[in-house]
Amino acid sequence: MLGRILGGVFLLVLAAPAHAQTAVANVTIDTSKPGAEINRHIYGQFAEHLGRGIYEGIWVGEASPIPNIRGYRKDVVEALKKIQVPNVRWPGGCFGDLYDWRDGIGPRAKRPVRVNVHWGGVTEDNSFGTHEFMNFAELIGAEAYISLNVGSLTPYDNAQWLEYMTSDSQSSLANERRKNGRDKPWKVQFVGIGNETWGCGGNMRPEYAADINRRYATFANTPREMGSLKIASGSHDDNFDFAETMMRDGGRFDGLSVHYYTVPRIFRDKGPATGFPESEWASTLKHALHIDEIVTKTAAIMDKYDAGKKIGLYVDEWGTWYDQEPGSHPGFLYQQNTLRDAQVAALSLNIFQRHSDRVKGANIAQMINVLQAMILTDKEKMVLTPTYHVFDMYQAFMGAAPLPSTVTGPDYVQGDNRMPMADVFAGRGKDGKLVLAIVNTDPGHAVQVVTNLTGTAKGRILSAFAMDAHNTFTNPNMVRPIPFSSSSEGGKMSFDMPAKSVAVVIVD
Numbered sequence: 001m002l003g004r005i006l007g008g009v010f011l012l013v014l015a016a017p018a019h020a021q022t023a024v025a026n027v028t029i030d031t032s033k034p035g036a037e038i039n040r041h042i043y044g045q046f047a048e049h050l051g052r053g054i055y056e057g058i059w060v061g062e063a064s065p066i067p068n069i070r071g072y073r074k075d076v077v078e079a080l081k082k083i084q085v086p087n088v089r090w091p092g093g094c095f096g097d098l099y100d101w102r103d104g105i106g107p108r109a110k111r112p113v114r115v116n117v118h119w120g121g122v123t124e125d126n127s128f129g130t131h132e133f134m135n136f137a138e139l140i141g142a143e144a145y146i147s148l149n150v151g152s153l154t155p156y157d158n159a160q161w162l163e164y165m166t167s168d169s170q171s172s173l174a175n176e177r178r179k180n181g182r183d184k185p186w187k188v189q190f191v192g193i194g195n196e197t198w199g200c201g202g203n204m205r206p207e208y209a210a211d212i213n214r215r216y217a218t219f220a221n222t223p224r225e226m227g228s229l230k231i232a233s234g235s236h237d238d239n240f241d242f243a244e245t246m247m248r249d250g251g252r253f254d255g256l257s258v259h260y261y262t263v264p265r266i267f268r269d270k271g272p273a274t275g276f277p278e279s280e281w282a283s284t285l286k287h288a289l290h291i292d293e294i295v296t297k298t299a300a301i302m303d304k305y306d307a308g309k310k311i312g313l314y315v316d317e318w319g320t321w322y323d324q325e326p327g328s329h330p331g332f333l334y335q336q337n338t339l340r341d342a343q344v345a346a347l348s349l350n351i352f353q354r355h356s357d358r359v360k361g362a363n364i365a366q367m368i369n370v371l372q373a374m375i376l377t378d379k380e381k382m383v384l385t386p387t388y389h390v391f392d393m394y395q396a397f398m399g400a401a402p403l404p405s406t407v408t409g410p411d412y413v414q415g416d417n418r419m420p421m422a423d424v425f426a427g428r429g430k431d432g433k434l435v436l437a438i439v440n441t442d443p444g445h446a447v448q449v450v451t452n453l454t455g456t457a458k459g460r461i462l463s464a465f466a467m468d469a470h471n472t473f474t475n476p477n478m479v480r481p482i483p484f485s486s487s488s489e490g491g492k493m494s495f496d497m498p499a500k501s502v503a504v505v506i507v508d
């Protein structure tokens, strides 16, 4: 296999068979045992009032010289529509538990200005409120995931918010919505009962959080025919107390959340987003893979109380968290997004897909200009990140059924970090076609992935020469997927995966 650069793009020449020294991984896919359908909501997004995520990222206002659709950036809207974002979680995060929805309705000029105490202490003019968010979700074709404020508002306030958004009656709240420009009710698919009750959402004890969930969920209602799902705030990382207590004592809910962030080092010294050594490539991927254990253990707790798997697990915050970019506003969590993030995205989505019987939703943190973003903007410029490209490629798995697959092959080892070199996920798409995702985690060596399948496969692959290859406003196409297809080895379909690559192919 050869790689070459043309016009700044990494090109792979895959026609030649891998030479003798190339590592080989063998994959056996059992096409006879499809698992539970992969819920498309695992490809969800998170958009908090944080840094330049909402303002500049989504909302520039109608008067902006940046091309916009009723105030929403046109380039961003088009890019998000292309990846069929299934749902967007809003307004927080930590921001949500100090948010009063009444601040964000009515004439914009009259909305109060608050201080965003969680994120940089900047002023929040509330020009992006309920109408702006709900209309945005509709514009990009996504469901709304509203995270209620259980930290500092009453159940009554939250009930009123939901009535304002979703009632088709002639109530004062529904008519106030109409007066503010929206006749028909909006659909709220997901109702989050708070956020991180163990931390910024109220620093509660698990028992208190379970009681809070019982109480707030009781009054957090939408019209029955809307089919809204209530998501209880659960655990984080390797702390399972909140999951256990919520499942046991939290009353009635449809989903339980868990949050997990991937850092290369430790939280108070995370490491940079670019210019990192190979040890931090490896530690980042290793930490990302740890979410499998967290999901597995949380699912086991849920099984004890919900053997029928009626309650979904929602990983409604996940992604990489690095030191913010030098020179960026403190507290804005702006970070670059590299090929390493693409690998984290692919490995994480593979894990959620494997747990399709329990994981019914996930929201990457966050959509634009914050943490592991899909999109970065700078005034009128926009770039799609390597993570965006993975979400684009993984659309093939929306609604697919996982197929058990066994991989035997070499590990990628770097210092104390060891992981399989080839991570493979197989699924049967809704159209009956077999779809494969293959990740080569090794940044220095190619791997030939030999399957038990026959036929041909076509798709796309994402790779680059540098571990921290990324797209910039001056070079927006440094990392982007290119066509990729299978080669045949002894009649078996095989894939020549270059170092540090992610591929998704459809098998014919």
Ligand code: AHR
Binding pocket: 048, 092, 093, 094, 095, 195, 196, 317, 365, 366, 371
């Ligand atoms: O995504 C950034 C922050 O991380 C969120 O506001 C909070 O919920 C989490 O701790």
